[in-house]
Amino acid sequence: MTPAERLLDLVIALTHTEHRMTKADVRATVNGYSQASNDDAFERMFERDKVTLRELGIPLVTLTDDAHGDDIGYRIDLDGYDLPRVDLSPAEIGVLSVAAQVWDGAHLDLPARRALTKLRAVSPAASGELSGHVLRIPPPSATFDPLLSAIASRAVVTFGYRGATSSAPAQRRVEPWQLVVRDGAWYVLGHDLVRDAERMFRLTRITGAVKVGARGGATHPRVTGTGGGLGATSRASGSIGRTVGDDGAADVARVAVRPERAGEVRLRALAATPGEAAWSGWDVLELAVGNADDLAGLLAGHTDAVVVLEPPHLREAVVTRLRAAAGLATVGTATTGTETDPVSEPATDPATGDIQSSAPTTGEAGRG
Known part of the structure; x- marks a missing residue:
């Protein structure tokens, strides 16, 4: 039995127990744990599975017997495990449809399509603004998954990187923040610990495997909306466009x-x-x-x-x-030569030269 099958059986058992299951109950009744060769092997297997369930967000609770404090049992809190009804707007369905295209040609392509099919069965159609939008992006490379995992777990990554002007790769240590597409290529944006600055690295220039450090090892938070790192890369390569103003501030x-x-x-x-x-x-x-x-x-x-x-x-x-x-x-x-009225130049603010027809007037915000 694979670990995934064993975990699924454990979840089913812990959600259907009337009160709790002790370790002895788990070992005797849940498929997969009988494969443990001895008590120590079972303890290690069960402890790993408990950690995995909690990392997945499954509310595993520990209960002790009132009469015997050392008699410990486990169950899943059903109130915390049940998900509320998923209600998505047409705009949200459209965004998810576009986001699923990131996995085209990659290993999560089929699961993403299946998830969208299920959501569309119980939700309204995507809004017209997004329903026909096609992302023109390359498929994720082998370095994509470990970087995405490191972003989710706030871990430091280490990899070899060959710069645009260097012939030999250099070792880089980065706290990754975001995976983005610029000019048809994937980049990872984060804090470069070697240079102590925000940087963006092109995934196709990463050499070898990406090593992911311990969970929570990253300490530099991203300042949302600064655009930092994009400008640093553009100044170095000139290929991403101007993202830093003349005063050095993020544009x-x-x-x-x-x-x-x-x-x-x-x-x-x-x-x-x-x-x-x-x-x-x-x-x-x-x-x-x-x-x-x-x-x-x-x-x-x-x-x-x-x-x-x-x-x-x-x-x-x-x-x-x-x-x-x-x-x-x-x-x-x-x-x-037709009799239709000519289209005149839109009204402008004489002080600023700004077109006024796009801005809402007083009392008409959102409808002008």
């Missing part, structure tokens, strides 16, 4: 997005918060600017669904594109 954009709109923009968000004041009812996203021209083109393509709050240079780039598009529409209408 992060804040944009207001209408609910369940601009799915492609949402996929790039570093953080999201509910809008306040004039932007109540909207979502405020933080985006790593990267290549400002590319981001401006993306945001302008969503017209009234997205409004750039900062930085000013990105706002200006988006406004420029919207004005150009409005001008082309005006010229096109004027040259057709």
